[in-house]
Amino acid sequence: MATLSPRDRDAGYAEIEQRRSASHESFLAHRAYFWARVAGFASLFVIITYLLVDVEPRHNGGSWYGYTLGTIGAGLIVWLAWLGIRKRRPTPGSWSLKAWTSAHVYLGLSLVIVGTLHTGFQLGWNVHTLAWVLMMLVIISGAYGITVYASLPQRLSENRREMTREQMIESLATIDKQLEAAAQPLTREDADMVIAALEQDVFASGIRARFAGAGRSDATRRALEHISTGRAYDDDPDDLAQRKVRALLGKRAAQIDQIRRQMQTKALLEIWLYIHVPLTIALLAALTAHIVSVFYYW
Amino acid sequence: MSHILLEKTDHLSDTIFKYQKGKHVMATPSNLVLRSDLDFDAGKRETILDTWDRQIAEGQVNVRTNADVTAIAGSTGAFTLSLKDGSVIEAEAVVLAIGTQGNPNLLKLPGADLPHVQYQLDDPTEYVDEHITVIGSGDAGIENALGLAADEAQGNVVTILNRRADFARAKGANVKLLEEAEADGRIFVRRETSPIEVREGEIVLETRDGQETIPCHRIIARTGSQPPRAFIEQCGVEFASADRAAFPKLTPSFETTQPGIHVIGALAGYPLIKHCMNQGYDVIEFLDGNTELKPADEPILAEKFADLPGRRTVDEWLETFRSQVIILQELSPLQMRELMLDSTVHAYGRDEVIFSRNEPGSSMFAIAEGSVLVEVDPSDRSVTVPIGTGSIFGEVGLISGRKRGSTIRAAESTVAVEFSRLAALKLLATAPSANRAVNRISIERQVLQIFGSGLTPEDIAELVEAAEVVKVPAGEVVIEEGADDKDIYIVRVGSMVVEKDLGGKPVFLSYLPAGSYFGEMAVIDGSKRSASVRAAIKSEVIRFPGEAFNALLDAKPDIRDRALTDMAARREINDFVESRKASFGGAVDMYSQTAQFLVDNGLGEATDVLLIDEKLCVGCDNCEKACADSHDGLSRLDREAGRTYAHLHVPTSCRHCEHPHCMADCPPNAIRRGPDGEVVIDETCIGCGNCQRNCPYGVIRMDAKPPTKPGLLNWLLFGAGPGPGEASYAWRKNKAAEAGETAKLAIKCDMCSGIEGGPACVRACPTGAAIRVSPERFLSVARLEEGVD
Ligand SMILES: Cc1cc2nc3c(=O)[nH]c(=O)nc-3n(C[C@H](O)[C@H](O)[C@H](O)COP(=O)(O)OP(=O)(O)OC[C@H]3O[C@@H](n4cnc5c(N)ncnc54)[C@H](O)[C@@H]3O)c2cc1C
C-alpha cells in the first residue's frame, strides 16, 4: 500500500466496501437480470440463424451448423455441472455463487433451444436422443427447483418462528419430561395413552415421513382425543391433572407439527436436487457416449 | 533473604488453581524471556501447578497457607501484617501479589459463619441427596444451581433465591435454562425472597408473604466479589485515578506511594503469567539491592525503538516521549514502559502519508518530534492544517470508533508514537490531565471536521469553550419533538435514531452515526423541534449552546450556507417519509419497525453485519460451510440462531462493533481491528474466555482447531472424510485424539480478513439471501423506496 498515492488509497477503501457488501438482490434478479438478457438474446440469435441458415438436406447434428450448436451445448453442460464443485469450494477470488446460480439458471434454460435445435428434431431410440432426454429432464427438474426456491423460503422462515432445529427438538424433549411427570396421577388407561404417545417415534425416518407434513394423526393426537372427549370440566383434583396433561399434549402436538412442517418444507426444497444431480451425472455419461459414438462412426 | 510467603487459601496461585480442569495454559508473550527461577511453559494447568509446588518445596520457600492478610500497618522497615486468624507478622518490606480476584461478598446474617456456607462451587457432582440453597441471581449463581440439578440421580433439592422478581443481571440464555429447569421441577426458584437467618440444617427466608423456613444442608452464596482496591488503599497506597480501571501508582522498582510496599502481577496491571513471574523476580532483586537490573522488557522496547533515528537508548527515548508529548507528562517511568509495550513508534519522512481518509483505525498518535499536516479538504490536497510537536492526532477514530476523517501526512521528518486503542483508553482512564486535554482537542477537531474548511481553531474557540460532553444511556431522548430548546449536538460516541410522530406512532426517519450533528434546524430558523432524537445505544454527545453556534454562523456566511444545504436535504427526507406515510402507511410502519428491530439487534453499534433475507434463504447452510472451510474447519456463524423480523434475520455472527465489548478485558490484548476495519482475534489468544463472556451478541466460541480434512475431490470420489463444512464434533474429537489435542481458543468472524474476494458466507450463498451491510447504508430511506415499489 505504501507506494500508492493517498488518492488511490482513498479509492482503495471505497472499493473494499464495495466488494464486501453484496447488493440486496435475489439470484434471479442478479445484476438487473443480466444473465436472463444474455440467455434470451443468445436463444433468439440461435433461433433466427437456425431459420436463416440453409443446411442440406435438412438441419441435423452432423452439419457444420449442428456441430457448432453441439459444441456450445456440450460446453455449457460441462460448465453447468461444474456448479456442483464451485458450490463446495470456498476458494479465494471474487466469484459469487449467486452470480453463478443466476448464470446457471438462465444459460441452463437456453440449453432447451441450443440442445434441441442441435438435434434438428431428429429424434429416435438411440444414445443421442437419450442424452437429449436426460438434458431435458435435468432442465425440467431445475425449473422445479427455481419455483420452490422462489416460493418456499418464506414458509420456512414463518414456521421457524426464530427457533433453531436443536431448539425445536429440545423443546419437544422438555414437553415430554413435563408430560411424564404430569401423567403420574392419571388413571391406568389414560396414562397408557400418554405413554404410547411418548414412546412413538414421531420422526420415524423414511422419505414418506419427511414429506407427510403437519396435522397427521398419531399417538399424541389419539391421546389428546381420548383424554378430552366427553370429559366433564369439574374442579375435582382428578380433572385438574387431566387438564394439565391435555394442555401439554396440545403443546406437544403443536411442537411436532412445527418440526414436521420444517422437515417437509426442507425436503421440498432439497428433493429436486436428488433428481437434478444424479441425472446430471447420467447426462454427462450419455453425453460422452454420444460424442464418442458420433466420432467413432464418422 | 529472610522471607515468608503468605497465602489466603490452602494452595498457591489461586487464580490458576481455579481454571477449569485440564485447561491448556498459554505462555505469551513469546518474545519475553522468563527470568524467574520457577519453570513455566505452555501446558496443562495440572502440570504447571505440580511443577511450581515441587520447585517451591525444593527451593525451600517459606510458605504459610491459610494466612489471609486483613490489614497492613506501619511504614518502611517496620510493617505489621495482621492475619485473619488473629496472628501478626512483622516485616521490613511487603510485596503485594494478590491478583485482582478480590474477595467474595460475604453473607451478613446470623449464622453466616456456619461451615455449610460456601462461596465457591468447584465440582457440582460432589454432592448427593442434599437440600442446597443458592443465593445470588447473577450468572454465577444460576450456573451453579443448574450444575447441581443437572443430574437427577444425585438427588439434590436445589433452591435458588432472588431478591428481585426478575433475573435482570444474568444472560438471557442462562435465564432461559433456569426457567426450563423450574418448569421441569428440577430447581425451585424463589423470587422476591431473601435469606434472614442460617441455622444448622435449615434456612429462614423472608418472602413476600412472610417468613418461611426450608431445609438446607448447604448454602452457596454467589453475590459478587469486592475488588481488592479498598484493602490496598487502606494500606496507604494511592491509585493513579478514581477510574475503576486504574492501577496503583508505581515506581520503576514496583514500589507504591507507601514506601516499602510493592505491587506486582495482575494487580499492577500485568495480567499475563510470564509478566507476573518476571516481576516477582525483579522486585526481589531490587529489594536485595540490585539496582542495575534492567526490566525484562528492555530488549522488546530496544527492538521497537531500533528503527528510530539518532541511536538513543531506551531510557533516552522514553524520556523524550514523556517530556515532549503533552499528554504523557504526568506518567511515571514504569507507566511509560507499560504504555510503550502496547504502542508502536514510527519515523516518517517528509510528505509521507500516516493515514488516509476512510481508512479504518482506532489508534491515537502523538508527535514526539516534527509536525504533521491534516488535509481538511478531500478535493484539494493543498488545503491543510498543521499539528505541531507534542500534540496528538487520530483521537477521533479512537473516541468514535469510526474511520479516519481526513488524510494526515508528515510535514517534515517526524517521530510519532502510535497508541493502540487499548493503550490509549488505559492512558485516558489513568491520567486525568491527559483525558482533559484529549477531550478538548477532540471537540475542537470534530467541529472543524464537520463544518469543513475555512475555519480556524480561533474561530470556534468560544464554541468549544461552551461545549459539554453528555453521556446518554441507550434509548434516552436527547431532543423531544415539539420542544423549543435551542441546543445543537454532535454524536461523539455511539449513534442516534431520528423519529417523528405520525398518526400517533413513532416513524423512523434516519440513523445518525458518530460524527454527525443534529438539532441545527431549530437553531437556524428558530422553529420548534420537528422530530425526536434518541440514543440507539449507549452514546455520548457534545452539546453546544444554540447562541454560540448562531454567533459562529453570523460570523461565517459560508458555514451558514453549508448548514442550510444539509438542512434542506434532511427536510426532504422527512417530507418524503411523511408523504409515503399518507399513501403507503403500512409500508412506512414496516420500515420503521424493521429499523427499530435492527437497532435492537446491535446494528446501531455495528460497522458491518451479516443479515439473511429469509424470503430468499433456502436453508442450505452453504454460508456456514464456506465459513468453516475458509477458517480452519470451524464455522464462526450460526445461521439459524438469532432474531428475525419481517423475514429479515440477524444470525449469530460478529457485528464488528464500533467499540467492541470483547476487547475490554483480554489479558494479552489479542483482539484488534484489522486493516479493513474488521475486529479480529490474533494468535496470542490464551483461551481465557473473557471475550466470550463480554460479547453481548454471543458470537464468540471457544474451540480447538481440528486437524485438516481430506480434500474435496477425495470426498466426492471416494467418500473420504466428513465433506464440506464443519466436521461433526465426534469426527473432530476422534481425529484430535490421533493428532494430539490443541488448546481451545477464542474464534469469531474476521470478515475473511486476508481472503481475496471478501467474506465467504456472502460469496457462497446461492440465492443472494446473505448480505453484509453497514448501518448507515442499510438504515436509509432507500429501503423504503425499495419496499414500496
Ligand atoms: C480463565 C482464565 C484463564 C487465563 N489463562 C491464562 C493463560 O493461559 N496464560 C496467561 O499468561 N494468563 C492467563 N490468565 C491470566 C492469569 O491467570 C492471571 O492474570 C495471573 O494468574 C495473575 O497472577 P497474580 O500472581 O497477579 O495473581 P493471582 O494468580 O490471582 O494470585 C494471587 C494470590 O494471592 C492470594 N491472596 C489474595 N488476597 C490475599 C490476602 N489478603 N492474603 C493472602 N493471600 C491473598 C490469592 O489466594 C492468590 O492465590 C487467565 C486468567 C483467567 C481468569
Ligand code: HEM
Ligand atoms: C443441463 C443442464 C443442467 C445441468 C447439467 C445442471 C447441473 C447442476 C448441478 C451439478 C448442480 C449442483 C447441485 C448441487 O451440487 O447441489 C445444479 C444446481 C442447480 N441447478 Fe442446475 N443444471 C442444469 C440446468 C438447470 C436449469 C435449466 C435450472 C433452472 C431453471 C437449474 C437450476 C439449478 C439450481 C437452482 C441449482 C441449485 C443451486 C444451489 O442451491 O446451489 N439447473 N445444477
Ligand code: SF4
Ligand atoms: S465479538 Fe461481539 S463485542 Fe466483539 S465486535 Fe463482535 S459483536 Fe461486538
Ligand code: SF4
Ligand atoms: S481473545 Fe478472548 S479468550 Fe483469547 S485471550 Fe483474549 S479475551 Fe481471552
